[in-house]
Structures are given as C-alpha cells and as structure tokens.
Amino acid sequence: MPALVLTILLMVGLMLGAIWFLVTGLVTRSGAYQQALEFVQADARAQQRLGTPITRRGWFITGSINVHAGGSGDARLAIPVEGPNGRGTLHVEARKRGGRWKLIDVVLRLKPGGERLQLLGDGAEGSAVRARAEPPATTSPRRGGVGRAGPCRTPRRGPDRIRGPAW
Numbered sequence: 785m786p787a788l789v790l791t792i793l794l795m796v797g798l799m800l801g802a803i804w805f806l807v808t809g810l811v812t813r814s815g816a817y818q819q820a821l822e823f824v825q826a827d828a829r830a831q832q833r834l835g836t837p838i839t840r841r842g843w844f845i846t847g848s849i850n851v852h853a854g855g856s857g858d859a860r861l862a863i864p865v866e867g868p869n870g871r872g873t874l875h876v877e878a879r880k881r882g883g884r885w886k887l888i889d890v891v892l893r894l895k896p897g898g899e900r901l902q903l904l905g906d907g908a909e910g911s912a913v914r915a916r917a918e919p920p921a922t923t924s925p926r927r928g929g930v931g932r933a934g935p936c937r938t939p940r941r942g943p944d945r946i947r948g949p950a951w
Contacts, residue, residue, distance in 0.1 A: 814849050814859065814885075815880070815884075815885040816849060816859035816861065816876065816878040816880070816885045816887075817845070817849075817859075817861060817863065817876075819878065819885055819887055820861065820863060820874060820876040820878070820887060820890060821840065821863065821865075821874075823887060823890055823903070823904065824838055824865060824874050824890070824892060824903065825837065825838045827892075827903050829892075829901055829903065830867075830892055830901065830903065831867075833867075833869065833870055833872075833892075833894060833901070834865065834866065834867030834868075834869055834870045834871070834872065834894075835867035835868035835869035835870070836867060836868070837867065838865055838866070838867045839865065839866060839867070840863060840864065840865060840866075841864040841865055841866040841871055842864050844864060845861060845862070845863050845864070846861070846862045847859065847860045847861035847862050847876075848860055848861075849861070851880065855880065855881070855882055855883035856879075856880055856881055856882075857879070857880035857885075858877075858878065858879050858880065859876065859877070859878045859879075859880075859885070860876070860877050861874075861875070861876045861878075862874070862875050862876075863876065865892070870894060870895070871894075871895050872892050872893050872894040872895050873892075873893045873895070874890065874891070874892050875889075875890070875891040875892075875893060876889070876890050876891075877889040877890075877905070887904055888904075888905060889904060889905030889906070890902075890903040890904035890905060891903065891905070
C-alpha cells in the first residue's frame with residue numbers, strides 16, 4: 785500500500801512539473817517576453833545599475849498572457865533579471881494589436897532595497913527611452929478618451945483601457 789501511495793504522489797509530481805515547464809516555455813517564447821528582455825538589455829539605466837550582460841534569473845516568471853482572436857492580446861509579466869552588478873524584477877505591461885506586441889509600461893525594481901526605475905510608460909525619463917516608445921494612439925470617442933471629434937465624457941471601459949501597473 786505505501787508503494788502505491790508513493791507511486792501516485794510521484795506521478796502527480798511529474799505531471800505538475802511537466803505542466804510548469806510547458807507553461808514557462810510558452811511564456812518565454814512569447815513576443816511580449818522577448819521584447820521586454822531585449823528592451824531591458826538595451827536600456828542604459830538598467831545597464832548602469834545591473835551591468836552587462838543582463839539575463840533572466842531563475843525560472844519563476846509570473847504574470848499572464850492573454851491572446852484573443854483577431855491578433856489582439858495583453859500581457860502583464862514579472863521577470864526576474866540579473867547582471868554582474870545586481871539583480872531585480874522587470875515588471876512589464878504589453879498589448880498586442882494586429883498581431884504585433886507593443887510594450888506599454890516597463891518598470892525595473894532593483895533588489896535589495898526595492899528602488900524603482902520607470903524605463904517606459906508614465907514617468908519614464910530620458911530621451912532615449914522616449915524615442916523607443918511609440919506615441920500614444922488617439923482613441924475613438926465611442927471608446928472614451930480624446931479622438932478626432934474631441935473629448936468624450938464617458939470613461940473608457942473594457943480591454944482597451946490602459947491601467948497603471950499593479951506593483
């Protein structure tokens with residue numbers, strides 16, 4: 785009887801491990817993940833704080849990636865990164881429109897101490913960072929925001945609403 789219980793626990797553990805490796809592999813092959821890692825590796829402030837090369841640290845990537853029919857989607861990821869001079873967690877928000885991922889918000893939280901570097905998005909500093917960021921698209925007055933017809937008084941709702949980071 786103990787051998788049967790041990791066998792069942794071993795099988796369950798192997799299945800959970802296989803699922804975890806599959807999901808981690810899917811996340812690391814996503815365009816949002818790859819763009820985020822390339823972005824932080826090219827950022828001068830991240831290079832100054834972490835050193836070069838900047839790489840992923842460990843296997844524990846958290847967050848979510850949602851891809852919808854029609855080539856749209858969104859992603860919110862927390863990617864542990866490190867360099868020769870330090871380590872931290874890269875917090876990323878990205879949107880997919882027309883089959884292409886676009887980084888919306890990128891924050892590097894350094895460890896230890898938790899210093900926060902806003903690399904892209906509201907509050908990002910530096911002309912190099914702004915040059916890499918695409919200008920915000922105007923929204924349709926039907927969706928809220930400012931469009932060609934001028935300001936709209938109804939608030940934005942739904943997946944097109946861009947929220948600030950939750951971290």
